[in-house]
Amino acid sequence: MDTQTANKKQEVAQETMRITGSEAIIRCLLAEGVDILYGYPGGAIMPVYDELFKFQKEIHHVLARHEQGAVHAAQGFARISGRVGVAIATSGPGATNLITGIADAQIDSTPLVCITGQVFSHLLGTDAFQETDIIGISTPVTKWNHQITKASEIPEVLAKAFFIAKSGRPGPVLIDISKDAQVSELDFKYEKCKGVRSFIPVPKTNLEAVKSAAQLINSAKKPLIVWGQGIILGKAEAELKAVLEKAGIPAAWTILGASAVPTSHPLNVGMVGMHGNYAPNKLTNVCDVLIAIGMRFDDRVTGNLNSYAKQAKIIHFDIDPSEIDKNVKTDVAVIGDSKDSLAKLLPLLNENKHDSWLQEFKDLYAIEFEKVIKDDIYPTKDGLTMGEVLKQINIETKGNAAIVSDVGQHQMIACRYAEFTTSKSNITSGGLGTMGFALPAAIGAKMAAPDREVVAIIGDGGFQMNIQELGTVFQQKVPVKIVVLNNEFLGMVRQWQQLFFDRRYASTEMTNPNFVAIAKGYYIEGKRITKREELADAVKEMIASKESYFLEVCVEKEDNVFPMIPSGASVSDVRLC
Amino acid sequence: MNEEIKTLTISIYTENNIGLLNRISAIFQRRHINIESLTTSQSEIEGVNRFVIVVNITESQAKKIIGQFEKQVEVIRAYYHKDEETIYTESCMFKIKSALLFEEPQIQNIIKESNSRIVTVNKEFFVLEKSGRRNEIESLRRDLNVFGIMQFVRAGRISVTKEEMKITEALLAFNNQ
Numbered sequence: 001m002d003t004q005t006a007n008k009k010q011e012v013a014q015e016t017m018r019i020t021g022s023e024a025i026i027r028c029l030l031a032e033g034v035d036i037l038y039g040y041p042g043g044a045i046m047p048v049y050d051e052l053f054k055f056q057k058e059i060h061h062v063l064a065r066h067e068q069g070a071v072h073a074a075q076g077f078a079r080i081s082g083r084v085g086v087a088i089a090t091s092g093p094g095a096t097n098l099i100t101g102i103a104d105a106q107i108d109s110t111p112l113v114c115i116t117g118q119v120f121s122h123l124l125g126t127d128a129f130q131e132t133d134i135i136g137i138s139t140p141v142t143k144w145n146h147q148i149t150k151a152s153e154i155p156e157v158l159a160k161a162f163f164i165a166k167s168g169r170p171g172p173v174l175i176d177i178s179k180d181a182q183v184s185e186l187d188f189k190y191e192k193c194k195g196v197r198s199f200i201p202v203p204k205t206n207l208e209a210v211k212s213a214a215q216l217i218n219s220a221k222k223p224l225i226v227w228g229q230g231i232i233l234g235k236a237e238a239e240l241k242a243v244l245e246k247a248g249i250p251a252a253w254t255i256l257g258a259s260a261v262p263t264s265h266p267l268n269v270g271m272v273g274m275h276g277n278y279a280p281n282k283l284t285n286v287c288d289v290l291i292a293i294g295m296r297f298d299d300r301v302t303g304n305l306n307s308y309a310k311q312a313k314i315i316h317f318d319i320d321p322s323e324i325d326k327n328v329k330t331d332v333a334v335i336g337d338s339k340d341s342l343a344k345l346l347p348l349l350n351e352n353k354h355d356s357w358l359q360e361f362k363d364l365y366a367i368e369f370e371k372v373i374k375d376d377i378y379p380t381k382d383g384l385t386m387g388e389v390l391k392q393i394n395i396e397t398k399g400n401a402a403i404v405s406d407v408g409q410h411q412m413i414a415c416r417y418a419e420f421t422t423s424k425s426n427i428t429s430g431g432l433g434t435m436g437f438a439l440p441a442a443i444g445a446k447m448a449a450p451d452r453e454v455v456a457i458i459g460d461g462g463f464q465m466n467i468q469e470l471g472t473v474f475q476q477k478v479p480v481k482i483v484v485l486n487n488e489f490l491g492m493v494r495q496w497q498q499l500f501f502d503r504r505y506a507s508t509e510m511t512n513p514n515f516v517a518i519a520k521g522y523y524i525e526g527k528r529i530t531k532r533e534e535l536a537d538a539v540k541e542m543i544a545s546k547e548s549y550f551l552e553v554c555v556e557k558e559d560n561v562f563p564m565i566p567s568g569a570s571v572s573d574v575r576l577c
Numbered sequence: 578m579n580e581e582i583k584t585l586t587i588s589i590y591t592e593n594n595i596g597l598l599n600r601i602s603a604i605f606q607r608r609h610i611n612i613e614s615l616t617t618s619q620s621e622i623e624g625v626n627r628f629v630i631v632v633n634i635t636e637s638q639a640k641k642i643i644g645q646f647e648k649q650v651e652v653i654r655a656y657y658h659k660d661e662e663t664i665y666t667e668s669c670m671f672k673i674k675s676a677l678l679f680e681e682p683q684i685q686n687i688i689k690e691s692n693s694r695i696v697t698v699n700k701e702f703f704v705l706e707k708s709g710r711r712n713e714i715e716s717l718r719r720d721l722n723v724f725g726i727m728q729f730v731r732a733g734r735i736s737v738t739k740e741e742m743k744i745t746e747a748l749l750a751f752n753n754q
Contacts, residue, residue: 135596135599136596136599139596139599139600139603140600140603140607143650144650144651145596146596147595147596164650195751195754196650197592197653197748197751197752198591198592198650198651198652198653198748198751199650199651199751200750200751200754320648321644321647321648322641322644322645322647322648323644324644325640325641326641326644
């Protein structure tokens with residue numbers, strides 16, 4: 001939408017008009033700049049779909065094949081663009097099918113507005129057809145939710161929904177709208193929400209705390225930064241880079257923080273956590289000051305808390321006060337927006353270099369390279385590895401692709417080996433670990449950023465959890481690249497069974513269908529490869545394709561992902577084999 | 578590491594909206610914390626509700642859970658207090674057969690000594706109301722139980738804090754952000 005039309009729409013929205021609730025919903029979305037939404041129609045939301053039909057020039061509705069596909073697509077849209085993703089569904093099963101995606105967005109702080117239809121308000125509580133208490137069901141997994149039963153409430157509540165979803169630490173909001181509110185009329189006037197009493201989305205950064213942090217950092221001999229998604233959500237990539245470059249601090253990232261600083265940056269020392277890099281995990285228990293920025297000390301990052309960075313002073317930058325001291329006791333807490341806090345920190349830092357400290361990371365990387373990475377990305381054995389597929393994708397995309405991964409072994413490999421040059425390029429289900437996330441999320445990501453190469457990396461298990469979204473890829477002609485790394489196992493569970501359950505492979509082996517035939521059934525070009533010599537050409541062909549493309553790579557069945565911090569172990573007990 | 582479990586009173590000032598009780602109770606439930614008592618009412622500020630919730634948890638659990646409450650969009654402020662930091666009381670009602678009042682003269686003494694109050698008397702039953710600490714209420718219940726209680730109900734703890742709550746200031750801070 002160009003600015004002129006946007007302004008015109010804004011003006012139109014300022015006057016009061018007598019319209020139906022469902023038209024008001026569309027006008028609210030337009031006023032919030034929504035031009036695409038993902039959903040699935042049904043009885044209780046039909047009046048809104050009728051308006052979507054009338055407004056199809058202004059707003060593009062993407063028909064998913066399942067409401068879970070719709071909400072994950074909205075998440076992919078939000079994650080790559082930083083805008084609010086919008087998903088829409090009918091009452092009952094339509095609404096409950098959104099829940100997994102909403103829970104995913106809640107734990108990964110993704111801004112979403114989900115709109116669900118509800119039965120007529122006089123039928124509420126009568127067990128009417130497709131009635132479900134979606135407010136009750138969604139309460140624990142939403143940042144905010146609200147049920148509208150009067151058309152006149154629509155503009156104010158939707159304005160509040162968008163404000164809450166994107167303000168401060170973002171999150172999902174669900175608005176449930178009864179059918180009578182959709183069909184009755186209201187005097188419509190839209191005003192954007194500028195604030196909600198009782199809600200402070202962005203606490204003001206305390207300068208004294210920043211000074212204490214700077215003091216600790218300036219006197220540190222072995223400082224380590226661990227950043228998370230807070231950098232990306234706070235648009236603080238440049239500030240972070242400036243901070244680590246000025247103070248010469250090695251910096252590691254959580255899965256959701258990936259891509260905020262380019263992979264090739266000399267101070268980027270890799271990923272922390274269960275399958276993170278050897279050096280930053282080991283050295284977490286060696287550093288003297290640990291500077292956590294926009295991350296929440298998830299158990300997959302910290303391992304056993306009783307032996308996590310006990311020797312270090314802990315500085316925690318976060319926008320959400322409830323994260324401070326939740327898992328790790330901090331010495332200095334800087335509560336506030338990451339961009340603002342880091343900008344205030346920068347001038348207080350001494351220029352510094354920590355060459356011998358950085359060398360410790362390089363030495364441990366060399367060990368990890370010898371014992372793990374070499375065999376992952378330059379394998380000499382017969383079977384294909386997931387790592388070499390990632391390496392090939394890096395070569396073909398020059399690290400400019402957005403990688404959307406599902407959940408499991410391939411996800412860890414993708415996060416470990418994908419090279420990033422641009423922020424917001426690693427889209428994955430981090431906190432909830434939702435299998436089936438990647439295919440629909442990749443659709444949303446590609447639609448939000450059509451100029452970017454979007455590559456979905458999916459396992460054979462996760463692919464079959466939302467495989468129906470191939471229909472959406474086809475109908476919407478979304479030129480997304482889909483790579484299935486097929487090891488005929490639920491690989492991560494199998495790895496745990498091998499390591500911790502004496503190789504009792506309970507229900508993890510999969511007898512898979514002909515995936516290429518399925519892709520082709522949806523008129524998506526596809527190829528299956530089984531040999532190393534086919535890999536380079538296949539990836540090249542896929543990336544060169546102007547349309548959607550499906551590539552199945554049959555990889556070694558029983559490869560494991562290392563390094564690994566076994567569940568409950570300390571970060572310093574990270575295993576290389 | 579093993580911290581002492583204490584009886585703590587949690588006070589939450591909130592907007593008066595449908596569904597907020599659900600959101601608040603879910604925070605306890607998710608952490609497997611049993612609610613000993615819960616009362617909600619209008620607070621000293623028009624349009625602002627106050628929850629008073631009693632739980633048995635450690636102080637570090639309480640600090641974290643307060644963070645979770647304050648994170649909720651419609652929560653204005655949340656606090657926890659130890660018993661000595663609050664003035665608190667509970668109230669209860671007994672429904673007892675009226676005949677007993679005349680047949681068991683001891684009951685009249687119990688009523689007098691327990692500082693309870695007869696709310697109503699009719700031919701069939703009388704209703705006794707008592708406010709006080711839990712042990713006083715329990716002691717009264719034990720005493721009356723000997724004669725037979727038709728109905729007994731006890732309300733959750735209500736409490737005010739000794740320190741100032743400064744909710745008006747908090748609301749001003751929201752407006753000035």
